[in-house]
Amino acid sequence: MSTEPHLYPGPPAAESPPHRGTPDEPEAARQALIALREEVGKAVIGQDAAVSGLVVALLCRGHALLEGVPGVAKTLLVRALAAALSLETKRLQFTPDLMPGDVTGSLVHDTGTSRFTFREGPVFTNLLLADEINRTPPKTQAALLEAMEEHQVSVDGAPRRLPVPFAVIATQNPIEHEGTYPLPEAQLDRFLLKLTVPLPPRDDEIRMLAHHASGFDPANLDAAGIRPVAGPSQLAVARDAVRAVAVRPDVLAYIVDLARTTRAAPAVALGVSPRGATALLATTRAWAWLSGRGYATPDDVKALARPTLRHRLTLRPEAELEGVTADTVLNQVLATVPVPR
Template identity: 70%
Template structure:
């Protein structure tokens, strides 16, 4: 397969978003992949699930990204007693007009940090996921559109499951990406401590001197440019074949749905644009395959007992599907 190089659209927006990664790095050490994942989510109009043990800067990452993008952000700590109206908003009585008016909840923002989403009951989880999918909140028959851009960055802790409500597979499928934030290696952890010793306060981002280098207009221009990124029939076929390979895996009880294949195409297009190309290559698909597909797969119990992991299943699929040339 041969590709004709195409000039990437909106170069100013791409340059601005590239600078965002450098600004976030002033506060967050060694999580560039997570920053890139959040930018891909914003450009592809999806949402991101962040997974990592406590203390790997999940909250700091989202706050730093919002500061570098000059967009509004809000944080909700999910707890077992959180109600749907605590997120979406509710009708309250206004004595001045003797009637009920809608008071928007924290979901009405550009970047919502849903902290420990698996600690709240399914009813509240569903209220948030409905807003994510429809990009609006309906109360008493009236639809209230959410602002644009809008992204939910939901976090969950992979080691503490007592008292949690794990997201069902159908709800996990609503997240465009799942980004795993690892504990940093020794050199990066030394840098984290050195920054703290030098006066950095994660509760006060002014100490990191993060500057707003991009805004909502850059995200809108970038998202429009991503939709114009070309993807050849051969690469589309490659994406479909990867999805079908997971459905045929004997280790999985649930493979990638057509929605998952569409999500992989969307993230690969965003990644291609961020890297200055107007067309998608198989390497773009491979680069985003695990982050886009891993959370959509379910292992068979017997495979789990044998120690088979999702990553190894995806590796097998990537190795078994011929790469278009």
């Protein structure tokens, strides 16, 4: 059973107009983002929780790591989301021979002018799909650090700003370890959320096959009928609204208590840092706003605790040998820490 949060409440907008570049009011922006479920569902069936998580990441100006076995539509999910949000997306296949310049871009000598000109890499886009990010060496993984933290890249000492909005959505396979380079803690910490993409339930898998039997082509999203229901202007309005969500002192204390309790857990070698607690605050506010409220509750914290914190825990080797996972620890922490009334 998936531990990801269910899609935010509220009916999807039946007829949201295409994005025309003019800012909408916060409620109109919220309804447009809610309508993403229906649009992405035209191509990807049964992954509402992953859609929710990606929207939360975008609202918080964060990045997301999608983990799932091959064939669960991780790449298709990102492409469909970008199409429904009127955002440019580029896919970069991470391989052992990929170089940092292949990600960020590099200086190229122009024989006509005898000068070096900068050729942009695929990171210059709105949504960068870093496919199988753990298949490339640490040096190339590190090429994304500045982009993810500062939203810029530096080549030959010159910083170059990335487009707005910008987000990295990376994928990795949880079961294949040969030929991979596990992401270091510093890299994992740059991801706001780690979302699990599970195998679909039987009924959803039947619907999926019926979808393909009726002529669905994953390579042609236009034919699937996906239309833009939101765009950069709605996303900007939504981000401002999320920052205005009120959080009571007792909810702030609840977030801190959760983080501090992970540090004392017997199975944990390194618990959630203050940056992790700040990330949980951000995702909690985004979830509250998507739910139609101007204030956050402990239930919002609970809904986002696992995807926000699971990749920020370092387990002791003996605990991993016993089958303990980060979600196991977080379930125990959520059951132990008193919830404010």
